[in-house]
Amino acid sequence: MFAEKTLREMWHTNNGRRCYNRTKGRTHSSNTGGKRMTSMTRVTGRRAVLSAVLTLCMILATLVPAFAANGISNEQIAAASKIARQMEDEGIVLLKNDNGFLPLKNKKVNVFGIASCDLLLSGGGSGSVTASESVNFYEGLKHGGIRYNKELKKVYEDWKSSHSLPETGNGLIDMLLGYVQGDGAEELPIENLSAEQMASAREYSDTALIVFGSAGTELSDLTRADLRLNETQRAMIDAVTSNFEHVIIVFNTSNTMQMDWVEQYDTIDAAIMMWLPGQIGAESLGDVLSGKVNPSGKLTDSIAWDLSDYPTNRNFGNYQYDGTLPSILGKYFVDYEEGIYLGYRYFETFAPDKVQYPFGYGLSYTTFDWKVTGFRANANTVTVNVKVTNTGKRAGKDVVQVYFSAPYTKGGIEKSQIELAAYGKTGLLKPGQSQTLTLSYKTNDMASYDADRNEAWVLDKGTYKIKVARSVRDIEKTFSYTVPKTIVLKNDDRTGTKIHNLFDDTDEGLTVLSRADKKGTFPTKPTDFSMPASVANSDRRPTTPVKGDVPKQGVTYQNGPILLSDVAKDASLREEFLDQFTVDEMIDMVAESGYGTMGLSRLGVPPTDDNDGPAAVKGPGGLLYTKIGFAYPVEASLACTWNDALAETFGRSVGREARQVGTEVWYAPGCNLRRSPLGGRNFEYFSEDPYLSGKMAAAVTRGAQSQKIVVTLKHFVCNEQETNRQANGLFTWVDEQSMRELYLEPFELGVKEGNAHGVMSAYNRIGATWCGASRPLLVDLLRNEWGFDGYVVTDAYTNWTGSGYLDPVLAVYARNDGVLTSFWYFTQEIQTTTALKSQYALDPVGFGRALRDCVYDLCVMKLYTTAMEAKAGTLPEADLLLSTEDSIDYEASATDRLLDGLSGLLMDRDK
Structure with a gap:
């Protein structure tokens, strides 16, 4: 309570220029610039210490302010703006676009979701940013020529203003605020909108846009509840999808949410992943919605239908050894029982039906025709030439991905069903225009590490499938290359240093997922919390001095x-x-x-x-x-x-x-x-x-x-x-x-x-x-x-x-x-x-x-x-x-x- 009172007092002394939204540790400016949010697990035992640290840091922050782009030249700011725009233009991923609803034909929308008034630019901690002159969500829409319901916007702005606490703009404080403050409402409850307001919104436009905002932070992980719809959010979606003919979902998030519900509503026509866009990236979103920019982003993660489908989540979080002290003084562990089967390597090998949006996936407003014009593979290199032609009506960019599938022997070296080997992106292709991409990689890059027998990289004999693909799931063309004899690679390809196991002691008692016995090796939550001897004896210094000559120190030379x-x-x-x-x-x-x-x-x-x-x-x-x-x-x-x-x-x-x-x-x-x-x-x-x-x-x-x-x-x-x-x-x-x-x-x-x-x-x-x-x-x-x-x-x-x-x-x-x-x-x-x-x-x-x-x-x-x-x-x-x-x-x-x-x-x- 002391920290909260102090924060409120400082809020009044700062004349209300900045505010802190208690919703999941979100921080932002009360002006039009969007700010950061940190979604944190509360650790009540640390609040007293953190409150004191936070109070001190806030005092320091008032003395030592930081402002975006402070200290760099105007020329560099202009150059950075263009680069940042291109990064977000090409990084936005179009996940869904039923019947080509986007780009918008009717450029009038009703915007729902508190994140629309509180755009998240980055996460918390050392990766946080300060951007006092950032482009906010509505400015981004305006940049794309999209009009929005101003009355509805005011409802969300008023809600935000009445549910906020102060913030100083200091990255350290943003990291600590979530620990000190309690949780609050994440969204404006939809029932706060009257029937008249909803009717007015329907009259304004038959299209609604819902913005979800969530960002992670240093010092804390998210929970499953953070990435699933809560009751307030679900009620909002129910109301919006039943009142409007067309609904667009925008994810302004740092983590991939559980998105199965996107396919459960017939009126959800489109979904976009904009990530955390920095201080100017909101312009990219507006341009993507309006069609000024054709999205070309592709996912770099697999999005499963349900968070429980990720095997890693069984061994992620808070697991403490028995007999150790509480809180930060304790000893905790995590088991990487999934082994090499991470992300798409797991899903494509064991559970392809569990994936909603696969690795490498992303839609465009145009279409591309591919023609493989060349394939060469030998003992040194695998090379693929792909001619990409824009066959649609809009200019756009495309990504060509190359994967391989290695021969697997039951009981041999573990290998996933498929692995990424190379990729390339075209330039902006106008309708009818073509570009040929040449993608290559070293043949030895298809080797697997054999920790049990050879302590080296091993390229097993057999047939390797080389796959030219639009995503890990959408294979355009497959080629074969045969390795006649197993090759053991004992030396590093850069230094020539002999390779051998270096981490035999890092998997003590670990059961690792295997294709040979999925049922018997599938990851499970820890049940044994007894502390290994190596844990109890960690951090011991060498006690026996090294013999020999003591190195010289403090030497001076006659010539200087x-x-x-x-x-x-x-x-x-x-x-x-x-x-x-x-x-x-x-x-x-x-x-x-x-x-x-x-x-x-x-x-x-x-x-x-x-x-x-x-x-x-x-x-x-x-x-x-x-x-x-x-x-x-x-x-x-x-x-x-x-x-x-x-x-x-x-x-x-x-x-x-x-x-x-x-x-x-x-x-x-x-x-x-x-x-x-x-x-x-x-x-x-x-x-x-x-x-x-x-x-x-x-x-x-x-x-x-x-x-x-x-x-x-x-x-x-x-x-x-x-x-x-x-x-x-x-x-x-x-x-x-x-x-x-x-x-x-x-x-x-x-x-x-x-x-x-x-x-x-x-x-x-x-x-x-x-x-x-x-x-x-x-x-x-x-x-x-x-x-x-x-x-x-x-x-x-x-x-x-x-x-x-x-x-x-x-x-x-x-x-x-x-x-x-x-x-x-x-x-x-x-x-x-x-x-x-x-x-x-x-x-x-x-x-x-x-x-x-x-x-x-x-x-x-x-x-x-x-x-x-x-x-x-x-x-x-x-x-x-x-x-x-x-x-x-x-x-x-x-x-x-x-x-x-x-x-x-x-x-x-x-x-």
Whole structure:
């Protein structure tokens, strides 16, 4: 109650400029700009602490405001607007269009649904956006030339105004509000509309449009109830469909709802998935409805008839080990019992009848004829040429998808019935116009990982079916390719490193779904909550010091210091360069990596400013940032474009904005999979499919890093749920085949095809080991096998003791180079540096070597940023010079920079 009273008081002091809608944690502006919403599971035990944190954050937020596109040039805003429009134009998915009802002929509509007055632009947490000048839903309709019932609009606006609490526009607060506040009505009850108002609406138009809004957030997952119609919504649909001849459904959501009801009403003619469109995407919706834009988006998830049809939902949520402490102090787990059968891989193999809208599906206002003009397959490559011709009456774009089906032997390596192998998108084709797409992939990409026998990728002998398709379900043409003899691929295709199992300990006692015994292996809810010994013994530090020579430190050279720019020119100077660092300097560099990294002027090492997020890059200042880039559509929408070139353009645009707001390291893109529709951060991730996710991540990475900023592919790895991920690290049990074929692939493609120079490790554990402390993950796989040459940073750091879960000592041993100290920065820095110094005293050889590796990785990362401008593109050939564009005190710590910035801001406000 204290927090609610405080919020109400602050609402009055802010003159009602912003409001907080208690409906499922929704946040928005009371002006015409749409805002964010966070749909959260309430955790009442945390409210007291969060209330205090929230109150403090709101006070800070009034001192340090953030505004959309603040700090970027007008030219960049104009360019970003065009890119964002194209992203949403191509990302909108037309799910239903009976009898070609869309585009609208009668451009007058009645709009129902509270989301029409509260358009959701993004989700909550690090992926949130601030857009004070966004295009709202009705402005989007107007842009498309569609008129709407203004009297009905006023009814919803009045309802919203009388059911709201304040909001400050700060992403952190938006993330916490849902925990502190109780639930409220999600929709205006339809009975609040009088018979006269409904009759007036019918007279205005025979067409109604219903908008559903729902968005996830960091820190919380959704429930099944969140994604199903509640009684108020069902009553609204009943009333609207019985009063109007034509009804259109618009989903302004981050997660795929249960949509079976769309087919249960004869008057529902059309349904559209617009996702979370960013600050200008509402214009795209208006243009799609009116026909100015022809939708070309395709689903990147399978939409089942019922949420219970997803096998992952049986092992998703809150499962606690017996005998552990309550709440965040407990130990929790999740079992990936579905194995490799995720999304369409499950449905197409075991339950095709359970799918309402299949993976890769999406309608258009025109028709396309396909002709396969070429097919070639050999031991190296599979190539397909497809001529696409627009045979309809409207200009449009089309997506060609290529899948394969591998030969399966009962009892052999698990294989799904079908897998995506390649895809391509045409340009805008006018009626009668054609374009030939050439799609190819490596033959070895059809191999499966054999964790039981060969510990390698295996391309089994037999016949492979190559399928040219409009979706995973709509196959246009099938070809065959025969592998005469089984091929075992023992070495990585990029580095040549020998491959072997790295995660044998991550599937302890796990029963994994198998085609050989569906009934006996089908996923079930956990029944055994006893804690394995590996869980009880996790987070133990090495106790035996490494023998050998203690690495040099604090060395000075007669001819002057070896600078970082010298190492860029001559990599053989690495060890002599590192010998110059003192132990304290190395420890400080590792410990001070929250929203920026420390510099050291005497060795020519510049600091960097680092920040979120996937849909809008923030400027320096961590959670107290005052500058922010353009608010683009979310990754979920971008992926539905199936347009790699557009994804790269988006990345390049964000990179330009990062340079303008002063950010050198971008905490994005998100590379986790949408394992369940309930995932709180599904809006931050591309797809249920690892290949599509990886191609998109690689494209965004190439674009962003072309502007001399560094991305951090996140969250490495298996961070597919928010529930309990920070409660001692969610113990994630998953088999190695599934790890390699699904959850690691987006990161692998981001590294190998995108050449990413940064990775963010995840909060959760794989098996019993925190991801940020897993040497098999961060060294053996990421660096040695894949050839990654960059920097690894933790997720936002919440360790207050310097030991246990998120132990910085274990992070350094695993070559997790930086600790992203965040909310309780000063306490964390003290505890982290104390822990690291203590471990160095115990193990100066082993820990000293580990510190040197981390510091070197940090320094190499900086070479790829604007902090040190490179004339050539690669290390060590780069001729690097310190930037003269900005006056930088390289010895200033991240703490000093944050304090100086805040102090200056407060003095300006005092004046």
